[in-house]
Each structure stands twice: as C-alpha cells, then as structure tokens.
Amino acid sequence: MRSAIDLGNLFSQSSVTVGHVIVALLMAAATWLLWRLSRKGATRLLGRLSGISEQAKSVTARAVGYAVLLVGIASALAVLGVTIQPLVAVCLILLAVLALVLRGTADNFAAGVVIQTRQPIRIGDLVEVAGCRGFVKEVNGRAVILLSPDGRTVHIPNGETLSNPIVNFTAGGVLRGEAEVRTARAFPTDRLLSLLCEAARGVPAVADRPEPEAFLRSAAPDRCTVLLRYWYRWDMELEAGSQVVSAVAAVLERDGLPAVVVTPPPRQPLTPPAAL
CATH class of the missing domain: 1.10.287 (Helix Hairpins)
Incomplete structure (x- = not known):
C-alpha cells in the first residue's frame, strides 16, 4: 500500500x-x-x-x-x-x-573610515588637532599619527580627531605671517609703511599674492608701532620670518632709521603697567 x-x-x-x-x-x-x-x-x-x-x-x-x-x-x-x-x-x-x-575600538575604526574617505587631512599635511601641531605621518584604523616640529611622534585617536576642530595649514597653500616694527617717528607715516611693504616683497620666501600690507598700530611724538603682514608658503614659516626681519632691518638701517623688528608680534599686556 x-x-x-x-x-x-x-x-x-x-x-x-x-x-x-x-x-x-x-x-x-x-x-x-x-x-x-x-x-x-x-x-x-x-x-x-x-x-x-x-x-x-x-x-x-x-x-x-x-x-x-x-x-x-x-x-x-x-x-x-x-x-x-x-x-x-x-x-x-x-x-x-x-x-x-569594543566601543572605543569601534568608534575609532568608524572615525578612521570617515577620515580616510572624506580626507580632511592627508599624509604630509601640517595640521593642528586637539592642541597638537605637526605633520601627518600616518592615518590608520586607530589613530592619526603626527610628527611634531620638535621631532615628537603624537598619536591622536581617530574619534578624538573628528570630535575636535581640525586646522589644516596646508590646504590653502599659503599662510599669513606678521611682524611688528617699532621705530622713531622720524619718517612720514606713509613713507614708512611703503618701505616696509617694499622690503617684504623682496623676500624670496614671501608669496607674491596676496601682497604684503602694513598698518599703523600706535603713534606718539617720538615713536610709532607698525604691524607688517605678509604671506608665505606653509612649509617655510621660519625661513620667511627670518628673511622678513633681516630685509626690514636692512631697509630701515639704510635710510638711517633705527628700529626694532619682532616676529611674531609680542602679545599686548592685558593691563597697562603700573605707574612708577
């Protein structure tokens, strides 16, 4: 059946x-x-x-x-x-x-995927992240590795990199530098500002665009303070500052005008000094 x-x-x-x-x-x-x-x-x-x-x-x-x-x-x-x-x-x-x-590992891994796909930073960029400044040496699944200007290696977790502002000094190509010039007010102001810009334009490390510019910050009968701004390639910060100081000092000495040139400009005191 x-x-x-x-x-x-x-x-x-x-x-x-x-x-x-x-x-x-x-x-x-x-x-x-x-x-x-x-x-x-x-x-x-x-x-x-x-x-x-x-x-x-x-x-x-x-x-x-x-x-x-x-x-x-x-x-x-x-x-x-x-x-x-x-x-x-x-x-x-x-x-x-x-x-x-795996919470920490997963967060860093996911952040690493975002960093390497969107590429806000790349190998060789000069960046500042979480208060650390240096050249990007490596970006892996766990951390961004920076080489600081003084030779230290800094490992910043990917999650912390994305949660903090990322300052990329390389992306724009050029950076702005400043120098402060303190001199006796023996020259007409317009003539002094023109001399400073002319000196900065002749520096090899200074970029052609944007052009250097100078501003009068303070003036008194016997002295004045001028702020000189110039632009340089991102990897020539020290060279540009040194050359600008030398060029400005040489121009002012040639014209017989004693001066003090400082870069970067010193910070202004928060309160005026007490009267003696």
Missing part, C-alpha cells in the same frame, strides 16, 4: 501557503545575492584604508556578510511562520555585549 503526499493538502492543513514558500525562496535568493555583494563592498571599502591588517579586513568583511545572511534567513523563516523572536533576542544581546566591549 502506497501513501501519497498531496502538496496541496499539506498546505491546506497549515497556515503556510504555496505563496509563502515562493516568497521565502525569493527572499533566500535575494539574501544570497546581498551576502555576496555586501562582502565584496566591504572588502573594497576596507581596501581603501591603510594601517589595517589584511586579516582584520577579511574578518570584518566576513562579519558584514554573515550579518546580512542572518537577517535574510531570519526574514525568510518569519514568512514561513517560524518563531524567530528568541533568536533575535539572543543576537541583540550578543551585539550589545560586543558593542560595549
């Missing part, structure tokens, strides 16, 4: 219909396709990041693929009427524990 299983009778006795099975199969196929695409996309994105080992990139890409696969399978089972709430609860608990354990 043979027993035959009628597929239609089987589904007629259950809440699962042929339509549900077809939808579940389509979702499984879509899940398989998304699993492959997600792994390839994650691998391609991680391949653009430097400072991350190949093993870490491979593990991360697999984790992304497995997450997509788990969600797709769970959705297909839900269509077939399988209770997946316990499985979802366990997965959420595991994800929460993992997020708490």
